[in-house]
Amino acid sequence: MSYTVGRDSSSAQPGAARPAEKLSLGVAARLSRYLQVLTQARKMGRETISSQELADYTHVNSTQIRRDLSGFGKFGKRGVGYNVESLVTQIRRILRTSGQHNIALFGAGHLGTAIATSDIFADHGFRVVAVFDVDREKVGAQVGPLTVRHNSELRTVVEQEDVVVGVLAVPSAAAQELAGDLVEVGVRIIFNYSDALLAVPPEVTVHSSSPAVDLLYALYFYLA
C-alpha cells in the first residue's frame, strides 16, 4: 500500500476517547472489517460480541482487535464483551463516516438493479440518489425507488445532490469514459464493477471489485 498517510495512533492514554490523528492504512482497514461484522450482527439482533467472536468472523487475531479498539477508548466490558450498537457508533466516529453519503449509480442492468434495490449501501450510511443509463429504453423506468436518468444529467445531479461516490455497473467499454466524466465534475471516489483498468488522476481513488480474485485467494489456502 502506498498512500501517503499518517502514523498509527497507538500510544494510549487511559480513559481518553482519542480525537484520532490519521489512522494507518492497516488500522483503518481492520476497523472497516469490524464494522462490517458488527453491522451484520446488529441486524441479527445481537446485543454484545466478544473480541474472540469478532476474530472468528474477520480472521483478525483477537488480541489485535482489542488492541485496535483500546487505542481509542475503553469500549468493552470485562467478562462480557463489546456492546454491538455502541461499538458501531464508536467505529463510525473514528472513521469519521457517521454521516450520510450520496452515491450516483451508473448502469441500470441486472447488477445496477441489484445494487439499487439492496440495502448493502444503505446499512452503512450510503444513499443511492440517482441511477443512470445510456439506453433510451431504460431511461424513465423505475429501479427501486428511483427513476433511471440519462447519463447527460450527470453534472446536474452530482452538483445538486452532493454526490461523493460514483459506482460503475456498466460494460467495460463504457467505464473509462464515465470515469473521466465523473472526475471532471469533481467526484473523487469511483467504485468500479467492470473489469476495465481505469486511468484517473492521482487524487482520485478507484476501487475495483473483484470477487473472483478474492476467491482465488481463498482457494489458495484451501488447496495448499
Place this chain on the structure above:
Amino acid sequence: MSYTVGRDSSSAQPGAARPAEKLSLGVAARLSRYLQVLTQARKMGRETISSQELADYTHVNSTQIRRDLSGFGKFGKRGVGYNVESLVTQIRRILRTSGQHNIALFGAGHLGTAIATSDIFADHGFRVVAVFDVDREKVGAQVGPLTVRHNSELRTVVEQEDVVVGVLAVPSAAAQELAGDLVEVGVRIIFNYSDALLAVPPEVTVHSSSPAVDLLYALYFYLA
C-alpha cells in the same frame, strides 16, 4: 488475520523458479491483487507492465512488488518491465490456481443473473456450472447459458460437477440454511453476497462481499 499458515519464502536463490513452500497471507493477498490488474491489462491488450504501473493500480509499493515477484524467479526485463501474459501464468502457478474450478450459484434474481452472465469469474478460471433457486417460477428459466435448477438438486450437482465454491446471491434469511447445506455436502469455500453472518465449522472459509465497507475505507482517506 488468524489463519494458521506457513512462513514467508523470502530467502532467494538466484535463477531458481521456486517450488514455493506455503505463502504468507500477505504475499498471497498481494499476488492476487497483481493478478487482478494483470488480467485487466491483458484484456486491454497490454503487452508489458512495469512495477511502477502495477503500484499505481494496486496501491502496493513498487519495490514491494518487485520483491514479491523476485522471490519466485526473474520474471522481468530491466528497462522494459514484465510481460503481462507470462506474469499472469507465473502468478497462477505460484498460487496453484491454474486449473478450472467449478462454482454453484444460488439465487436467480438480479444479482445472480448479473454474476452468471458476466465473465468476472470466467476470466480467472472459475466456471459457474449451476444456478439454483427455490422459486418454482424461476426454476427451468434460462440464465445465460444455464437452466435454473431447484435447490433440492444441490447434492447431486455438487457431487457430479465437483463444485468447489458456493456463491450465495440470496436474501439474508435464506443464507444460513444454504450455507449449512453446502457444508453438509462437502463444500469448503462459501462466497456470501448477503448480509447475513454465517456460522460455519472452522474448516470452512466464508468470504462476505461488502462493497459498502470498502467504500467507507476509501472515504476515510478522502475525508481525512
Place this chain on the structure above:
DNA sequence: TAGATTGTTAATCGATTAACAATC
C-alpha cells in the same frame, strides 16, 4: 550510448502474538 527498470540489500518501522493482571 542513454534512459529505464529490474533485482537485491540493509535499515527501519509497524504488526502480531502470548501472556496475564484487572475487573465485570
Place this chain on the structure above:
DNA sequence: TAGATTGTTAATCGATTAACAATC
C-alpha cells in the same frame, strides 16, 4: 465467588522502504 473477557505489556517477527548496482 468463579468464570469470562478486556486492556496492556513486552518480545518477536514480517512488511516496508530507500537506495543503487546490474542490465535490458
